[in-house]
Amino acid sequence: MELSWFKKGTIYQIYPRSFNDSNNDGIGDLRGIIEKLDYLKSLHIDILWLSPIFSSPNDDNGYDISDYCAIMPEFGTMEDFDELLRETHQRGMRLVLDLVANHCSDEHVWFEEAKKSKNNPYRDYFHWRKPAQDGGPPNNWKSFFGGSAWEFDEASEEYYLHLFTKKQPDLNWENPKLRQEIYDAMRFWLDKGVDGFRMDVIPLISKREAYPDAPNVGFRKIIEDVYANGPKVHEYLNEMKREVVNHYDAFSLAEGVGINHETAGLYVDCDREELDMLYHFDILECTIVNGKFEEVSAFDLTNMKTIFKRWRDALHEKGWLANALGNHDFARMVSRFGNDTKYWSESAKMLLIMQATQNGTLNIYQGDEIGMTNIVLDSIEEVRDVQSLNFYNENLKTKRYSVNSALERINKEGRDNARTPLQWSDEINGGFSVGEPWLKVNANYKRINVKNQEQDKNSILNFYRRLLKTRKQYDVFVYGDFEELEFDNPNIYIYEKTYANEKIMVALNFSVGDIDFKGFSAISNIEIILNNYEELVINGDGMTLKPYQGIILKID
Numbered sequence: 201m202e203l204s205w206f207k208k209g210t211i212y213q214i215y216p217r218s219f220n221d222s223n224n225d226g227i228g229d230l231r232g233i234i235e236k237l238d239y240l241k242s243l244h245i246d247i248l249w250l251s252p253i254f255s256s257p258n259d260d261n262g263y264d265i266s267d268y269c270a271i272m273p274e275f276g277t278m279e280d281f282d283e284l285l286r287e288t289h290q291r292g293m294r295l296v297l298d299l300v301a302n303h304c305s306d307e308h309v310w311f312e313e314a315k316k317s318k319n320n321p322y323r324d325y326f327h328w329r330k331p332a333q334d335g336g337p338p339n340n341w342k343s344f345f346g347g348s349a350w351e352f353d354e355a356s357e358e359y360y361l362h363l364f365t366k367k368q369p370d371l372n373w374e375n376p377k378l379r380q381e382i383y384d385a386m387r388f389w390l391d392k393g394v395d396g397f398r399m400d401v402i403p404l405i406s407k408r409e410a411y412p413d414a415p416n417v418g419f420r421k422i423i424e425d426v427y428a429n430g431p432k433v434h435e436y437l438n439e440m441k442r443e444v445v446n447h448y449d450a451f452s453l454a455e456g457v458g459i460n461h462e463t464a465g466l467y468v469d470c471d472r473e474e475l476d477m478l479y480h481f482d483i484l485e486c487t488i489v490n491g492k493f494e495e496v497s498a499f500d501l502t503n504m505k506t507i508f509k510r511w512r513d514a515l516h517e518k519g520w521l522a523n524a525l526g527n528h529d530f531a532r533m534v535s536r537f538g539n540d541t542k543y544w545s546e547s548a549k550m551l552l553i554m555q556a557t558q559n560g561t562l563n564i565y566q567g568d569e570i571g572m573t574n575i576v577l578d579s580i581e582e583v584r585d586v587q588s589l590n591f592y593n594e595n596l597k598t599k600r601y602s603v604n605s606a607l608e609r610i611n612k613e614g615r616d617n618a619r620t621p622l623q624w625s626d627e628i629n630g631g632f633s634v635g636e637p638w639l640k641v642n643a644n645y646k647r648i649n650v651k652n653q654e655q656d657k658n659s660i661l662n663f664y665r666r667l668l669k670t671r672k673q674y675d676v677f678v679y680g681d682f683e684e685l686e687f688d689n690p691n692i693y694i695y696e697k698t699y700a701n702e703k704i705m706v707a708l709n710f711s712v713g714d715i716d717f718k719g720f721s722a723i724s725n726i727e728i729i730l731n732n733y734e735e736l737v738i739n740g741d742g743m744t745l746k747p748y749q750g751i752i753l754k755i756d
């Protein structure tokens with residue numbers, strides 16, 4: 201099946217809870233999305249990805265599903281969904297849902313049944329183990345969200361595995377019945393006409409059944425070697441592709457947790473028939489040294505260039521990536537990689553230039569199109585994210601960091617940064633809702649909002665529009681071969697890309713100073729395709745890049 205539509209497309213991720221609230225209960229919803237479809241279309245978006253919209257007790261905001269085929273009542277009804285899908289398609293866009301198949305909610309009927317007895321037919325939908333000799337958990341595995349990955353069930357005196365919160369028991373993919381249940385749920389949505397799935401933590405679905413203790417190495421290494429890439433993961437994914445995805449004009453986008461550039465081909469090489477593309481964590485975690493809230497390093501451009509190059513080389517013609525600089529699990533991209541004060545507008549635009557000219561499907565996250573920034577939460581009472589709360593509570597016990605330092609870490613890296621309500625206007629709560637929003641709105645909404653930026657032709661928003669539109673006209677943005685210049689320069693990122701008879705040069709200044717770049721003489725004819733400044737200073741055989749200036753030139 202020819203599926204190239206997703207390669208050149210731009211994916212826009214919606215975090216429904218924070219996107220737009222149509223009934224003013226403080227929670228974004230499906231009708232809120234419908235109201236904004238024309239806005240999304242005006243951005244030149246091709247594919248909408250919705251974070252989970254299924255029934256859920258919301259321990260992890262929908263990533264804990266209690267019914268895979270029902271809509272979360274707070275978000276609306278199945279009729280609302282059908283209308284959303286229809287209206288999305290009518291505008292020539294596609295809709296992709298979030299499949300959370302590594303675990304479900306402990307309030308899913310499968311788990312409620314499984315807990316009833318060891319003989320319950322659903323028992324084997326989950327991973328149960330006897331306690332260790334001392335009565336403690338079966339091994340030393342840690343949850344991604346802190347604490348042991350095992351929870352004791354008093355009634356049956358066994359532990360169950362949960363790689364995330366204890367309300368997210370891991371599903372047992374060894375059991376063919378469980379796999380069929382997941383495939384049936386996928387078919388339910390695909391039959392309605394959805395265009396694919398983003399697959400949550402999919403590399404974790406096959407467990408090492410001997411449950412070996414994790415070695416004493418960094419958490420990332422443990423994820424790669426112990427939690428992810430289990431012995432049967434490729435068998436399952438291939439089965440899912442053959443039995444389900446191949447029967448529809450649909451694609452899968454994997455969250456590549458635990459996948460590195462060497463193992464990625466095993467998942468996305470199209471000959472293997474597993475997944476269509478993935479986004480990896482090397483860029484998203486490039487400032488996180490040893491797990492969230494622990495050690496952080498300053499942003500290092502050379503490191504970022506190296507990561508881009510490494511993945512490009514590894515997957516050359518053998519697989520496809522989606523490239524993301526932010527999503528609902530990370531702090532805001534302009535605050536992390538750009539400059540969210542003096543050069544806020546320039547750096548937000550420059551980052552988009554970089555992202556949109558890397559090979560792969562462009563994956564942007566809601567609010568980045570207006571340069572939304574990190575938020576400061578003043579006390580732990582304002583924090584909503586379960587990962588941040590768990591970190592905070594565990595820290596109260598270990599006293600590793602002071603209370604203030606723990607909150608500072610949450611403000612710097614916590615997931616709530618990306619989850620604050622979208623800032624539509626300068627009206628109450630940024631126009632998101634007139635009710636009390638479930639998470640605080642960033643106080644800068646009076647300045648940073650869609651309405652303001654609609655009116656300003658030089659806004660970040662209008663720059664996104666120009667760039668996403670332009671990107672459709674050039675294959676070289678998406679498919680081109682790279683040649684890098686000034687690779688070792690830690691302040692600028694310069695590359696030429698060639699595809700068929702298209703050739704572009706991209707020059708990006710990641711610093712707050714002017715930078716002269718020489719080596720321009722080879723270029724005979726230049727035409728500016730996009731520039732985040734009014735001007736480009738060319739002097740002789742080079743150019744001067746202003747702070748956070750970014751340009752795309754067409755060259756001969």
Ligand code: GLC
Nearest residue numbers: 260263300364400401528529
């Ligand atoms: C993924 C999601 C994240 C969620 C976790 C558990 O990483 O993106 O938001 O908490 O999986 O489902």
Ligand code: CA
Nearest residue numbers: 221223227229
């Ligand atoms: Ca609502």
